[in-house]
Amino acid sequence: xxxxxxxxxxxxxxxxxxxxxxxxxxxxxxxxxxxxxxxxxxxxxxxxxxxxxxxxxxxxxxxxxxxxxxxxxxxxxxxxxxxxxxxxxxxxxxxxxxxxxxxxxxxxxxxxxxxxxxxxxxxxxxxxxxxxxxxxxxxxxxxxxxxxxxxxxxxxxxxxxxxxxxxxxxxxxxxxxxxxxxxxxxxxxxxxxxxxxxxxxxxx
Numbered sequence: 001x002x003x004x005x006x007x008x009x010x011x012x013x014x015x016x017x018x019x020x021x022x023x024x025x026x027x028x029x030x031x032x033x034x035x036x037x038x039x040x041x042x043x044x045x046x047x048x049x050x051x052x053x054x055x056x057x058x059x060x061x062x063x064x065x066x067x068x069x070x071x072x073x074x075x076x077x078x079x080x081x082x083x084x085x086x087x088x089x090x091x092x093x094x095x096x097x098x099x100x101x102x103x104x105x106x107x108x109x110x111x112x113x114x115x116x117x118x119x120x121x122x123x124x125x126x127x128x129x130x131x132x133x134x135x136x137x138x139x140x141x142x143x144x145x146x147x148x149x150x151x152x153x154x155x156x157x158x159x160x161x162x163x164x165x166x167x168x169x170x171x172x173x174x175x176x177x178x179x180x181x182x183x184x185x186x187x188x189x190x191x192x193x194x195x196x197x198x199x200x201x202x203x204x
Contacts, residue, residue, distance in 0.1 A: 007127050008125030009129050013114075016133055017114065018112075023184050024187060027188055031109070031110045034096075034112060048091055056074075108195055110129075130170035132176070
């Protein structure tokens, strides 16, 4: 029996991972977006909202989980963050399994997981693709985001596996330091290469 070849797509903040994920999708590759699933689970009517309110009273409102209120409770507090992750991770894993069942006939799927290395998820994918860019491009992109500060950026980088290590551990690297057209060419080339190696998905 075969299943889709699972590609783990990751990259540090500001490297262009979301752009590359969209390019995979535009090329017809199904993409599971872990962050989007978390937002859905925590948004208005999301299935995790009651459990998060119970664990962190006052962290939700009519729009679901308040990122600001919840962030104030868990940011910089490893124990509280672990409590939150114990609620979120199993729910996301269940969504991921459902996605795989839905896409059973696809030769190739992408798991878009920002913290693939940090959370030990590299073992659940067949091939790891790291999105990377020169440090100055990353810095420029991140500091242009609303509400981003030097301090926040530094703290996020501390929590993430260094880009150089991600590149070293990757099976493939997509460089977004060039033009969008060049990045798109690289993505299309990689899709062709992966499909060529595994025309019928992976054995399960």
